[in-house]
Amino acid sequence: MIMKEIVKKYSVFVMGLYFLAVGIVLIVRSALGTTPISSVNYVLSLNSPLSLGTWTFIVNTLLIIGQFWLIRENKNRQDIIEILLQLPFSFIFSAFIDINMTLTNDLHPSGYGMSIALLLTGCIVQSVGVVLEIKPKVAMMSAEAFVKYASRRYHKEFGKFKVYFDITLVTLAVVLSLLFTQCIEGVREGSLIAACITGYIVSFLNRKIMTRKTLHKLLPILK
Structure with missing residues (x-):
C-alpha cells in the first residue's frame, strides 16, 4: 500500500514536470521571450548546436553541483538524497522540453495578439505544472532547491533570494546574448510578464481550483 502511494505521488510530480515543460515551450513559441528560469538555457540554445532541453539539463546539473557545494559544511542524509533525486527528474524534464519543442516546431504566431495569447x-x-509539482511534496526542481539551500546557508528569506536568483539569470542571459550576437535575444516583454503573473496564477490555482479536495480523485492520499 505504501509503495502504491509513493508511485501515485511521483506520477503526479512527473505530470507536473510535463505541464511545466509545455508551458515553457509555449512561452518560447510566443516569440516574446521566455521565463527567467529558462532564459540562460534558451540563449545558449539559440547560439549553439545543443537543444533547449539539453542546455536545461546541463544548467540543472550545474545547479545540483552548486547545492552540494552549499551544504558542504553541514551535510545530512536527507539533503543528499533530495539533491541526488533531482538528477533523474531533471533528465525527464529536459526530455519533455525537447519533445514539445519538436511537436510545436510549426507553431509560429501570426501577429502580436497571437503571441500574447500563446x-x-x-x-x-x-502554473498548473507548478501546482502539480508541489502538491505531492516528494521532490524539488534544481533551481528552487538551489535557492532553498542558498537561502538557508546565507540566512536569507527564500522569496527574496528567489527574486535575486531570477534577476541574476535574466541579467546573465542578456550578457550572454550580447556577447554572442551583439543584440538581446530570448529576453523580451514576455519574460517580464511571465515573471510577474505566474506566481499569482499558481497561488490562485493552488487555493481556489487545484485544491487537495479537487485533486482527491487524482491523488487520494492528499486528503
Whole structure:
C-alpha cells in the first residue's frame, strides 16, 4: 500500500514536470521571450548546436553541483538524497522540453495578439505544472532547491533570494546574448510578464481550483 502511494505521488510530480515543460515551450513559441528560469538555457540554445532541453539539463546539473557545494559544511542524509533525486527528474524534464519543442516546431504566431495569447496560455499551463509539482511534496526542481539551500546557508528569506536568483539569470542571459550576437535575444516583454503573473496564477490555482479536495480523485492520499 505504501509503495502504491509513493508511485501515485511521483506520477503526479512527473505530470507536473510535463505541464511545466509545455508551458515553457509555449512561452518560447510566443516569440516574446521566455521565463527567467529558462532564459540562460534558451540563449545558449539559440547560439549553439545543443537543444533547449539539453542546455536545461546541463544548467540543472550545474545547479545540483552548486547545492552540494552549499551544504558542504553541514551535510545530512536527507539533503543528499533530495539533491541526488533531482538528477533523474531533471533528465525527464529536459526530455519533455525537447519533445514539445519538436511537436510545436510549426507553431509560429501570426501577429502580436497571437503571441500574447500563446504567452498567457503558457503561463497558465506552466502554473498548473507548478501546482502539480508541489502538491505531492516528494521532490524539488534544481533551481528552487538551489535557492532553498542558498537561502538557508546565507540566512536569507527564500522569496527574496528567489527574486535575486531570477534577476541574476535574466541579467546573465542578456550578457550572454550580447556577447554572442551583439543584440538581446530570448529576453523580451514576455519574460517580464511571465515573471510577474505566474506566481499569482499558481497561488490562485493552488487555493481556489487545484485544491487537495479537487485533486482527491487524482491523488487520494492528499486528503
